[in-house]
Amino acid sequence: MKPVLIIGGGISGVTTAVEIAEVGKEVILIEKEPYMGGNVVKFNNYFPKLCPPTCGLEINFRRIKQNPRIKYYSSTEVQEFSGVKGDFKVKLKSTPQYVKNNCTACGKCVEACPEERPDDFNYGFTKTKAIYLPHEMAFPYKFNIDDKYCKKESCNKCVEVCEYNAIDLSAKEEIIDIEVSSIVVASGWNSYDASKIENLNYSTSKNILTNVEFERFIASNGVGENKILRPSDNSEPKKIAFVQCAGSRDENHLPYCSAICCSASLKHALTIQELYPKSEIKIFYIDMRVAGRNEDFLVKVQENKNIELVKGKVGKISETENNNLILEAEDILSGKKIKYEAEMVVLATGIMPSDINLNLNKDQNNFITDLQNDGIIPVACSRKPMDVSSSVKDATAAALKAIQ
Numbered sequence: 162m163k164p165v166l167i168i169g170g171g172i173s174g175v176t177t178a179v180e181i182a183e184v185g186k187e188v189i190l191i192e193k194e195p196y197m198g199g200n201v202v203k204f205n206n207y208f209p210k211l212c213p214p215t216c217g218l219e220i221n222f223r224r225i226k227q228n229p230r231i232k233y234y235s236s237t238e239v240q241e242f243s244g245v246k247g248d249f250k251v252k253l254k255s256t257p258q259y260v261k262n263n264c265t266a267c268g269k270c271v272e273a274c275p276e277e278r279p280d281d282f283n284y285g286f287t288k289t290k291a292i293y294l295p296h297e298m299a300f301p302y303k304f305n306i307d308d309k310y311c312k313k314e315s316c317n318k319c320v321e322v323c324e325y326n327a328i329d330l331s332a333k334e335e336i337i338d339i340e341v342s343s344i345v346v347a348s349g350w351n352s353y354d355a356s357k358i359e360n361l362n363y364s365t366s367k368n369i370l371t372n373v374e375f376e377r378f379i380a381s382n383g384v385g386e387n388k389i390l391r392p393s394d395n396s397e398p399k400k401i402a403f404v405q406c407a408g409s410r411d412e413n414h415l416p417y418c419s420a421i422c423c424s425a426s427l428k429h430a431l432t433i434q435e436l437y438p439k440s441e442i443k444i445f446y447i448d449m450r451v452a453g454r455n456e457d458f459l460v461k462v463q464e465n466k467n468i469e470l471v472k473g474k475v476g477k478i479s480e481t482e483n484n485n486l487i488l489e490a491e492d493i494l495s496g497k498k499i500k501y502e503a504e505m506v507v508l509a510t511g512i513m514p515s516d517i518n519l520n521l522n523k524d525q526n527n528f529i530t531d532l533q534n535d536g537i538i539p540v541a542c543s544r545k546p547m548d549v550s551s552s553v554k555d556a557t558a559a560a561l562k563a564i565q
């Protein structure tokens with residue numbers, strides 16, 4: 162049997178790869194970013210057990226490294242494909258690999274590099290040098306050079322200090338031709354663009370973050386390193402509000418429910434309370450949708466006197482002179498209009514399927530649909546929103562479909 166191609170190295174792609182390889186079949190796993198792990202690797206922790214993301218991913222990375230049946234390529238995408246189930250011809254395109262595999266990640270190049278770039282791992286809230294390690298648990302554990310900011314041979318400082326000759330600034334992009342039997346699409350999700358929800362003023366107010374950005378604000382290896390810092394003045398906010406369904410279940414934005422945002426905000430509220438027990442948190446929601454073990458979070462939140470759940474959709478957020486935020490909503494249960502002043506706001510934006518530039522079958526919301534027997538198998542969040550444990554189960558099912 163020809164190998165199976167897996168597009169996307171998030172939790173679902175990585176799990177599918179390991180499941181296929183461990184029953185003896187060949188796998189080619191590609192990831193467009195320089196590191197595997199997808200969205201989960203950027204989280205502070207993940208429910209239901211609230212373990213750090215590396216705790217689940219690291220075991221899988223080790224299984225990938227040890228398994229000769231898995232070939233993996235980071236910074237790589239599909240350029241084009243043709244063929245039918247059992248016999249696909251695929252062209253892969255890898256961005257130039259300026260840093261070679263003999264890089265030991267000693268870090269001397271970083272000290273020498275004079276250029277800076279916004280750190281996309283922290284959504285641009287911090288900076289790295291133009292040569293950088295994506296994050297401290299990155300897999301592959303290798304430095305990377307950002308084309309847009311590196312001055313290449315005209316600077317050359319990183320090359321001069323590298324004792325291992327591991328940097329080649331003249332590297333070119335690479336095209337790799339492969340033949341595969343089936344294609345698993347594990348391309349996952351992106352966050353809804355909050356700037357489109359004009360009444361919530363995300364683009365004009367620095368202290369309004371999205372939920373994915375907030376993950377980096379509470380992560381111990383994130384923006385504030387165990388402190389939540391307001392972007393406007395680096396102060397530690399004590400009054401934080403969450404706006405659920407920011408753009409979700411709304412015909413003008415995302416008509417569907419993303420299934421995980423309520424649990425994510427409950428998780429966030431409890432983390433804030435751990436960091437700042439005296440903080441005041443309000444969660445504005447339409448319906449609180451949590452299921453299974455995540456109901457425990459809801460109970461914990463309901464029992465916490467510093468967290469208030471307000472049933473009401475936020476209609477407007479405006480900014481005060483000192484960069485606080487005024488949220489306006491109707492409290493449905495009391496029938497009263499309320500205005501609440503918070504020091505920071507987190508928008509629980511929903512998830513959208515990643516924009517994958519291939520001619521695949523999609524539903525009205527751009528999620529990839531499974532055509533029985535066409536050899537292209539969408540998995541996890543590329544086909545509908547779901548949490549990690551459902552993604553892992555879906556990945557096992559995709560592995561079975563692919564090897565059949």
Ligand SMILES: Cc1cc2nc3c(=O)[nH]c(=O)nc-3n(C[C@H](O)[C@H](O)[C@H](O)COP(=O)(O)OP(=O)(O)OC[C@H]3O[C@@H](n4cnc5c(N)ncnc54)[C@H](O)[C@@H]3O)c2cc1C
Pocket residue numbers: 168169170171172173174191192193194197198199200201204206207208209237238239347348349350351372373376421425428511512515516517518540541542543547548549550552
């Ligand atoms: C704020 C927030 C908090 C959350 N917290 C939790 C939590 O605590 N617990 C939980 O269970 N779930 C949580 N989730 C849900 C969780 O993020 C998803 O279940 C999980 O990310 C699904 O994994 P995935 O592999 O399908 O997708 P992703 O994590 O999106 O991974 C997809 C991968 O594919 C890559 N890719 C995309 N397009 C291409 C392409 N064309 N070529 C190559 N590679 C490509 C991407 O770069 C990415 O690495 C949360 C979601 C949100 C929004």
